[in-house]
Amino acid sequence: MPRGLIFVLLMLFIDTVGFGIIIPATPGLIVLLTGEGLSAAARYGGWLLFTYAAVQFFAAPVIGNLSDRFGRRPVLLASMLAFGLDYLVMGFSRSLLWLFCGRALAGVCGATFPTANAYVADITAKDERAKYFGLLGAAWGTGFIVGPALGGLLAGLGPRVPFFVAAGLAVANVIYGWLALHESLPHGARRPFSFARANPIGGLRELRRFPVVVGLIGALIFYQIAHDANPSTWTYYTMEKFHWSEFEVGLSMAFVGLTFAIVQAGLVGAIVARLGERRTIHVGLTLYVLGFMGLAFATNGWMVYACIIPFAFGTIANPSIKSIMSRAVPANMQGALQGALSSMMSLTAIVAPVMMTQLFSYFTGTAAPVYFPGVPFFTAGILTAVALVVAVLVLRYAAVRESA
Numbered sequence: 001m002p003r004g005l006i007f008v009l010l011m012l013f014i015d016t017v018g019f020g021i022i023i024p025a026t027p028g029l030i031v032l033l034t035g036e037g038l039s040a041a042a043r044y045g046g047w048l049l050f051t052y053a054a055v056q057f058f059a060a061p062v063i064g065n066l067s068d069r070f071g072r073r074p075v076l077l078a079s080m081l082a083f084g085l086d087y088l089v090m091g092f093s094r095s096l097l098w099l100f101c102g103r104a105l106a107g108v109c110g111a112t113f114p115t116a117n118a119y120v121a122d123i124t125a126k127d128e129r130a131k132y133f134g135l136l137g138a139a140w141g142t143g144f145i146v147g148p149a150l151g152g153l154l155a156g157l158g159p160r161v162p163f164f165v166a167a168g169l170a171v172a173n174v175i176y177g178w179l180a181l182h183e184s185l186p187h188g189a190r191r192p193f194s195f196a197r198a199n200p201i202g203g204l205r206e207l208r209r210f211p212v213v214v215g216l217i218g219a220l221i222f223y224q225i226a227h228d229a230n231p232s233t234w235t236y237y238t239m240e241k242f243h244w245s246e247f248e249v250g251l252s253m254a255f256v257g258l259t260f261a262i263v264q265a266g267l268v269g270a271i272v273a274r275l276g277e278r279r280t281i282h283v284g285l286t287l288y289v290l291g292f293m294g295l296a297f298a299t300n301g302w303m304v305y306a307c308i309i310p311f312a313f314g315t316i317a318n319p320s321i322k323s324i325m326s327r328a329v330p331a332n333m334q335g336a337l338q339g340a341l342s343s344m345m346s347l348t349a350i351v352a353p354v355m356m357t358q359l360f361s362y363f364t365g366t367a368a369p370v371y372f373p374g375v376p377f378f379t380a381g382i383l384t385a386v387a388l389v390v391a392v393l394v395l396r397y398a399a400v401r402e403s404a
Contacts, residue, residue, distance in 0.1 A: 005123060005132065007180045008076075008116050012139040014173040015080060018166040020147020020253065021154065022087065024246040027235055028159040033096055039361050042236040044096060046357030048103050049232055053349030055107030061340060064114060068333070069193040072119045073183045077174055079115065082106055084170030091163030114341060121326045122184035133319035134268030138261045145257035152250020207340055210328045215394030216321055217344055222387035223285065224345050226292065226380035228352030233360050233376045240364055241373045242301040255305060259312035268316050277320040278395045284317025285388040292381035296374035321391075324398075356380075 026048075030041040067075040082105055089102035116136060124132045154162040207213050238244045238252060272280050287310040294307035329337050356376040363372040372378075 005120065005135070007177070007182070008119050009135060009139040011076065011080070011173055011177050011181065012116055012136060013143045014169055014176070015083070016140045016143025017147040017150070018083065018087065018169040018173070020143060020257070021151035021162045021166045021169075022090070023148055023231070023253065024152045024235060024250045025155040025159050025162040027239065028155060028246065029090070029093070029163075030096070030099070032159050033093065033099070038236060038239060039364050042233065042357045043361050045236070046232055046353040048099055049228075049353030049357075050350055051100050052103040052107040053345075053347070053353070055104050057347050057350060059108050060114060064118070064337075064340070065193055067115050067118055068185070068191055071183045071185045071190070072115050072122065073177070073181050075115045076119070076181065077177050080170055080173045080177065082108060084167045084174065087163045087167035087170060091160045091167060117322060117326075117341075118337075119184045122189075126323075126327045131269040131272065131319070133322045134264045134316075136264075137268070137315055137319060138265030140257075140260070140264075142257060142261040142265075145254045145261065148250040148253030148257070150250070152245070152247035155246040155250075207329070207337065212394060212398045213325050213328050213337070215397065216325055216391065217341070219387045219390040219394060220321065220341070221344060221348055222383045222390065223288075224348040225352045225355075226288070226383035226387065228349055229292070229356045229376040229380035232353040232356045236357070236360055237295075237373050237376070238301075238304065240360075241298075242304070244301065248301075252304060252308075256308055256311070259308055260315055263312045263315055264319070267313075268319050271316050272320055277324055278399070280320045281317045281391055281395065282388065284314045284320070285384060285391060287311070287314035288317070288384045289381050289388065292377045292384060296378035296381060298374065324395075 026045060027038060027041045030044050031038065034040065034044065063075055063079070086102040086106035089105065090099050093099050093102070117133065120132050120136060150165075151162045154165055207217075234253070235249050238249055242248075244252070275283065291307050291309075291311040291314060294310070295304065298304055298307060325337065325341075356379070359375045359379060360373060362368055363370070363375045
């Protein structure tokens with residue numbers, strides 16, 4: 001394993017534990033602050049995610065280009081410190097305004113995963129990146145085993161307790177990173193910071209000369225809107241349809257993390273080696289469609305767990321997409337690429353939480369023509385099918401160019 005990778009994996013694990021802790025507790029805190037029910041809380045929760053994504057949309061290219069200029073290490077440390085402050089602000093909140101301020105703060109420096117991807121690209125060979133991007137996914141999955149389950153338990157002590165624990169973990173992560181994390185980008189490989197590149201339009205414009213990257217970004221837009229149905233509505237959906245407690249929600253998310261970690265850490269490399277990156281993407285996105293449709297029409301709680309299995313195996317697509325894209329750009333543009341991808345994800349996260357939570361709220365409200373709490377997942381399944389079609393066309397075009 002490349003030197004330094006183990007430290008990044010541990011940092012991402014701790015970061016994801018902190019993020020996962022607050023998910024089961026957020027609906028209860030919103031209800032506490034507003035005095036309204038779960039359906040209304042879902043709408044507010046969607047706008048909180050919107051705020052984070054909107055701020056990150058503009059900040060991510062700046063962060064990515066700063067990491068190309070000053071290195072990955074300081075950007076990672078600043079990002080984790082910002083998340084710690086965010087959790088503190090939310091934990092001490094006395095109104096919804098505090099929650100929105102905390103999410104905006106996190107959006108400014110929320111660059112842990114994009115910068116970690118750039119770090120991995122710095123220290124790995126091109127033909128091994130899919131495997132190591134998979135390990136990043138495994139670190140996320142393992143953190144998601146611990147975080148939501150712990151958050152469900154802590155929420156029993158009070159809706160604010162998980163936020164304070166998450167803040168403590170973030171601070172501990174900064175200290176750990178300061179002591180253990182080495183810089184991956186040598187001074188000779190850095191490039192000057194440019195405001196012309198450090199904006200969403202400039203970052204995407206710079207990637208125009210890489211048509212495969214642009215095409216896969218198009219597929220990722222549909223995929224990411226669909227993907228964000230999970231974090232934005234999972235808690236509300238399972239509480240509404242199956243009357244799960246915070247602890248039961250946390251357990252289900254822990255199972256998500258466990259299965260994702262098993263696939264990402266143990267199977268991605270073997271699957272990619274057998275199928276190749278292109279076919280792995282096709283298979284992974286198809287499994288995502290099946291998972292979303294299964295969730296949409298689940299009638300018992302055990303079916304939710306059954307649907308998590310195709311989701312877990314569907315995660316094989318993401319490392320392969322990232323690997324193809326990262327090979328298409330030079331070493332001193334890895335941060336810019338990841339910043340552009342983060343902006344794209346933020347743009348979809350501006351749309352997805354509001355769209356999905358509003359759909360959920362409407363189809364679980366009294367004015368709904370039909371009661372259908374699974375409508376966000378049904379919509380996500382359709383969008384993922386569109387992403388699959390776009391990816392197939394783009395990769396076919398790339399294969400033709402390579403053979404020409």
